[in-house]
Amino acid sequence: xxxxxxxxxxxxxxxxxxxxxxxxxxxxxxxxxxxxxxxxxxxxxxxxxxxxxxxxxxxxxxxxxxxxxxxxxxxxxxxxxxxxxxxxxxxxxxxxxxxxxxxxxxxxxxxxx
Amino acid sequence: xxxxxxxxxxxxxxxxxxxxxxxxxxxxxxxxxxxxxxxxxxxxxxxxxxxxxxxxxxxxxxxxxxxxxxxxxxxxxxxxxxxxxxxxxxxxxxxxxxxxxxxxxxxxxxxx
Numbered sequence: 001x002x003x004x005x006x007x008x009x010x011x012x013x014x015x016x017x018x019x020x021x022x023x024x025x026x027x028x029x030x031x032x033x034x035x036x037x038x039x040x041x042x043x044x045x046x047x048x049x050x051x052x053x054x055x056x057x058x059x060x061x062x063x064x065x066x067x068x069x070x071x072x073x074x075x076x077x078x079x080x081x082x083x084x085x086x087x088x089x090x091x092x093x094x095x096x097x098x099x100x101x102x103x104x105x106x107x108x109x110x111x112x113x
Numbered sequence: 114x115x116x117x118x119x120x121x122x123x124x125x126x127x128x129x130x131x132x133x134x135x136x137x138x139x140x141x142x143x144x145x146x147x148x149x150x151x152x153x154x155x156x157x158x159x160x161x162x163x164x165x166x167x168x169x170x171x172x173x174x175x176x177x178x179x180x181x182x183x184x185x186x187x188x189x190x191x192x193x194x195x196x197x198x199x200x201x202x203x204x205x206x207x208x209x210x211x212x213x214x215x216x217x218x219x220x221x222x223x224x225x
Contacts, residue, residue: 032211043216099210103155
């Protein structure tokens with residue numbers, strides 16, 4: 001896709017609370033939306049992804065929702081734990097872009113005990 | 114199964130020097146990518162490859178060259194390093210377009 005805007009840039013939550021990160025994309029041809037987690041000093045790793053034919057996907061404490069009309073998708077983390085502290089990146093992919101993901105700038109999530 | 118590996122892990126270069134970063138994957142993936150990561154700017158694609166013998170430019174290709182002579186290896190070259198190329202470089206691979214990209218551990222490059 002083209003630009004992907006990610007908000008907020010930093011998010012501080014109490015352990016046990018929920019965290020929500022939102023991304024907005026501009027290309028209506030975007031069809032794949034992954035989320036990556038990067039712990040300090042480590043490599044990014046995929047935590048969940050969603051395709052354009054699905055509105056919501058869950059995996060234990062994390063979920064992703066997609067609103068194609070509004071062109072935004074969100075990551076929801078419930079019952080946050082200290083190990084959820086990391087930088088989270090959203091990304092999108094458009095049809096015929098040869099796997100070229102467009103990443104958001106990232107959200108630093110800090111979970112305080 | 115090592116996944117994606119990168120060599121070296123750290124490097125310091127003087128302006129004008131050249132170097133090659135090596136990425137290797139043992140998952141038989143077709144697609145490979147080179148990203149750079151700078152504070153507050155997320156991951157930006159430098160070059161990518163959709164199969165052995167192919168390369169293409171990404172978002173920030175200037176000052177870099179790549180080669181994919183073997184399916185499992187993707188090399189990133191800096192011909193004449195500049196301080197603006199100080200960054201953390203990540204290689205990634207995926208089996209196809211809209212599938213998980215597996216990242217290497219990264220190379221921290223400093224150009225003085």
